[in-house]
Amino acid sequence: MPRFHYRAVNSAGETVRGEMEAGDRAGLVRALRDQGYMPVHTEKRTGPARAGGGKTRGRRARRGRITQQGLALFTRELATLLGAGLPIDRALATVAGQSEAGGMAHVAQGLLDAVRGGAGLADAMQRQPGVFPAFYVGLVRAGEAGGTLHEVLTNLADAQEQAESLRQEIRSALNYPMLVLIAAGAAIVILLAAVVPEFKPLFANSGDALPWSARAVLAVSEAFRAYWWALPVAVLAAVLLAAQARRSPRVRAARDAWAMRLPGIAPLIRKIEAARFARALGTLLRNGVDAATAIDMAVDTVGNTRLAQLLGSAGKQLRRGEGLAQPLAAANAFPPLATQLMEAGEQSGHLDRMLLTVAGIYDQEVRRDTQRLLQLLVPMVTLLLGVVVAAIMGAILSAILSSYQIPGA
Known part of the structure; x- marks a missing residue:
């Protein structure tokens, strides 16, 4: 039976920690509550057990990167x-x-x-x-004013955990294509650096009689071996340049505008941003933040600058009393279903509830669309890099065959 490390609060308000065996996290939570503890954090142990129990000591940590x-x-x-x-x-x-x-x-x-x-x-x-974020602070302020800070923080935690779950799923789904790309790239490097040079002595007397493809592969291989150090330098320079470009508002705006024109990618971006915006706005409205303030805060959560501009314009129209759904539909910022559901929520007086429904719908659609996209991407990457490897080997084989037809080769 697995062991779990837990942190909980007892009836006196003291923090205690320890370890306990349980079938799963739910069983651990039930066991702790039966003992009069309120679980705060649980973690499955992967290493040797530690002696548990005891009051927590206050030790300050240096502030690092906040994820x-x-x-x-x-x-x-x-x-x-x-x-x-x-x-x-x-x-x-x-x-x-x-x-x-x-x-x-x-x-x-x-x-x-x-x-x-x-x-x-x-x-x-x-x-x-x-x-x-601004919407986080705004929600906490509303919770303090209304005496509902616990409920507000609970809603915030739910929204953040759902968004983080989606983010982690997308990142995990991208791991396999990245591994395929790295492995294929390594195979090409090995071919050029180690395999192709072994054939070079065979073609020493061939000269211009070799096929152009073989001459090109041999030239690339020779340049790679002579200037191998340029590859890591180029990669490092590209990474630094990309990091610097991300800080430039003009570069980000151009990149985001270009992404919104990509077939297959633009619809996915719209769904991701629709889920993010709807969850933030729904959570704000649900906890008593006025609509005009809430939409400004929700716009700050949108990652795509082009969509953020469109949503900002819709927010101005909202403050003029034009509602939310119609300006969003006119701006074509989100998929039609999202704006239709928002309009239904406005008409029924339950916009906050409908926005959270929209967020849930598009979370599921993003997961499904990401899987579909990756199902196409992995074979395409594999095929493309396979063609590159085949072209290199084909060039070498054609050179070998042609060498038998060259006098003195």
């Missing part, structure tokens, strides 16, 4: 602690004391210092640059 996954985990833990009845300062102190929280422990300590200094949680989050 979306780390932010989602922080939100879930904070919501769970508030739901267990802890005041906000004790909840933040608990998260700040967890060494496993990494950079978020440092962030939590900063929030704790600000809250103990008299600031609200939303104001404290605004003092943490680059950590909490």
